[in-house]
Amino acid sequence: xxxxxxxxxxxxxxxxxxxxxxxxxxxxxxxxxxxxxxxxxxxxxxxxxxxxxxxxxxxxxxxxxxxxxxxxxxxxxxxxxxxxxxxxxxxxxxxxxxxxxxxxxxxxxxxxxxxxxxxxxxxxxxxxxxxxxxxxxxxxxxxxxxxxxxxxxxxxxxxxxxxxxxxxxxxxxxxxxxxxxxxxxxxxxxxxxxxxxxxxxxxxxxxxxxxxxxxxxxxxxxxxxxxxxxxxxxxxxxxxxxxxxxxxxxxxxxxxxxxxxxxxxxxxxxxxxxxxxxxxxxxxxxxxxx
Amino acid sequence: xxxxxxxxxxxxxxxxxxxxxxxxxxxxxxxxxxxxxxxxxxxxxxxxxxxxxxxxxxxxxxxxxxxxxxxxxxxxxxxxxxxxxxxxxxxxxxxxxxxxxxxxxxxxxxxxxxxxxxxxxxxxxxxxxxxxxxxxx
Numbered sequence: 001x002x003x004x005x006x007x008x009x010x011x012x013x014x015x016x017x018x019x020x021x022x023x024x025x026x027x028x029x030x031x032x033x034x035x036x037x038x039x040x041x042x043x044x045x046x047x048x049x050x051x052x053x054x055x056x057x058x059x060x061x062x063x064x065x066x067x068x069x070x071x072x073x074x075x076x077x078x079x080x081x082x083x084x085x086x087x088x089x090x091x092x093x094x095x096x097x098x099x100x101x102x103x104x105x106x107x108x109x110x111x112x113x114x115x116x117x118x119x120x121x122x123x124x125x126x127x128x129x130x131x132x133x134x135x136x137x138x139x140x141x142x143x144x145x146x147x148x149x150x151x152x153x154x155x156x157x158x159x160x161x162x163x164x165x166x167x168x169x170x171x172x173x174x175x176x177x178x179x180x181x182x183x184x185x186x187x188x189x190x191x192x193x194x195x196x197x198x199x200x201x202x203x204x205x206x207x208x209x210x211x212x213x214x215x216x217x218x219x220x221x222x223x224x225x226x227x228x229x230x231x232x233x234x235x236x237x238x239x240x241x242x243x244x245x246x247x248x249x250x251x252x253x254x255x256x257x258x259x260x261x262x263x264x265x266x267x268x269x270x271x272x273x274x275x276x277x278x279x280x281x282x283x284x285x286x287x288x289x290x
Numbered sequence: 291x292x293x294x295x296x297x298x299x300x301x302x303x304x305x306x307x308x309x310x311x312x313x314x315x316x317x318x319x320x321x322x323x324x325x326x327x328x329x330x331x332x333x334x335x336x337x338x339x340x341x342x343x344x345x346x347x348x349x350x351x352x353x354x355x356x357x358x359x360x361x362x363x364x365x366x367x368x369x370x371x372x373x374x375x376x377x378x379x380x381x382x383x384x385x386x387x388x389x390x391x392x393x394x395x396x397x398x399x400x401x402x403x404x405x406x407x408x409x410x411x412x413x414x415x416x417x418x419x420x421x422x423x424x425x426x427x
Contacts, residue, residue: 083398126399143395148409153394206331210405234325245327281327 004184008267012251013176015044017090018110021055021073023064026118035062039110043174044087044251045271048073048080049134050172055115068130070120075113078205079121082129083137085270091249091278092201135168141272142167145197146186149215149265149273155186171271179271186273187266192216196265197274200231200248203281215262224248224264225257232279249278338364342407342416344371349393349421353379359415362403369399375420390419 022037038058042051052071059066073080075093084092090111120127143153159167163182170178193215200209213227228236228248235246236257248255250268255277269275325333341361348354355378362371372389381387390396391410407416419425 081400137398140396140398144397147392147394202331202334204328204331204335206334207402208405209334210401210409212409232330234330235327237324 004187005267009180010176012268013043013045013174013179015087015251016041017044017086019051020110020112021051021115022112023059023115023117025064026116035059035064037112042086044085044090045171046086046174047084047134047138048082048086048089049129049131051086052129053131053172064117066117069128070117071129072116072120072125073113074116075111079124080113081125083126083134085272085276087251088201088270088276088278091252091280092203131172138168138171138272139164141274142186145269145273148195148197148212149187149193151194159185183271183273192262193265196227196261197269198227198265198277199274200277200279202279213261215265222261223257224255224259224261227261228257228279235279245282246279247282249280250275254280338402338404340364340404342403342411343414344403344407345415345417346375347417347419349419349425350423352387352421355379364402364404364407366403367399368397368401368403368406371403371418372399375418386422388421388424390421390425392417393419393425 018039018041020037020039023035025034038055040051040054042054049068049071051073052066052068056066056068072082075089078093080089080093094111139156143156146153146156159182163185166178167182170176170182196213196215198210198213202209209231211231213230214222216222225236226238228244228246229238232246236244244257248257250264255264255268265275340363342364344360344362346355346358346360355375360374362374368389372387375381375389376383376385376387379387388396391406392412397406403416410416
């Protein structure tokens with residue numbers, strides 16, 4: 001792996017989002033009154049199903065029975081995908097849906113989302129958002145990332161049961177050093193990655209975009225801008241970076257196009273070892289020209 | 291784990307004729323002028339009606355299909371593939387069935403077949419292994 005910067009990965013790990021979680025009881029949920037919103041800080045790398053786990057005891061204390069497999073969240077009426085990292089969801093949705101999201105607009109915090117305990121929208125989001133399912137999907141993403149990087153999933157498959165549990169539990173509990181003591185073995189390579197685990201996300205319910213992006217070429221180290229031009233040539237023309245109509249955003253931060261791709265993959269990936277990048281429309285006067 | 295949306299209709303068909311080169315079908319024509327942000331989003335949301343070839347391979351004690359090659363519309367989600375295979379094998383919702391790409395990983399049920407085929411095809415075929423016990427985690 002290329003230069004691993006602990007200060008950066010620690011900062012990303014510590015990235016938090018303040019949430020306001022509001023519950024509007026429906027007729028089928030019996031409750032004496034509408035509870036006040038809950039304010040809670042969550043890790044950007046975490047998942048909504050882990051939040052459900054945290055909120056369970058609070059709602060139980062309020063006399064509201066919750067079943068994790070039926071709990072879902074929405075923002076502005078749009079059901080939120082529980083298998084996406086929360087920070088990714090925020091970066092993707094934190095602008096009014098009716099408008100073109102322009103990076104640089106100040107979104108108001110806390111992020112105001114709604115929680116639901118029934119009428120699960122099975123046509124919009126995956127079913128069964130339990131801790132076990134989330135862990136299964138997380139492990140599948142790790143394997144896909146391993147397969148893209150190395151052409152096999154040996155690194156994940158050869159992990160001991162104890163290490164697998166530690167990796168997941170350290171993410172659930174937010175323990176950075178325990179997580180990285182296991183995850184570093186998945187990234188360590190000694191050679192360049194075959195392909196970079198990378199997904200691009202655009203607004204307006206656009207499906208995620210994933211393409212094979214080589215880890216390197218013989219001529220020169222690939223940059224984020226090269227990957228963007230390869231996947232979205234209309235928004236990132238190769239000849240003139242000034243003419244770009246969009247900005248890649250990760251962890252709430254605009255990503256300079258001259259960032260080396262291999263370095264980004266090692267240092268800026270989410271807990272599943274993927275670079276999940278939101279493509280945001282560039283504003284005309286946001287001062288973020290990169 | 292049961293993530294399948296059972297309301298969606300299955301639209302796979304058996305592939306009878308000689309297998310075409312699937313890569314030819316998904317190529318898009320190059321636009322003359324650069325497209326705007328909104329046009330790019332619209333293009334990616336467009337239903338990809340081209341067909342790709344999937345090849346099923348049974349692992350372990352899993353029952354074998356009568357034929358292993360199928361053509362499937364690229365815009366379908368992977369959950370449609372799961373659902374199709376369950377129907378073909380006459381598996382009930384509660385019977386365990388695990389699907390993997392390239393004997394390596396299980397994609398998310400909401401991944402599109404187009405993306406999986408583009409990133410993980412082998413000689414133009416998307417190879418899907420299936421088994422009744424978890425073979426690769």
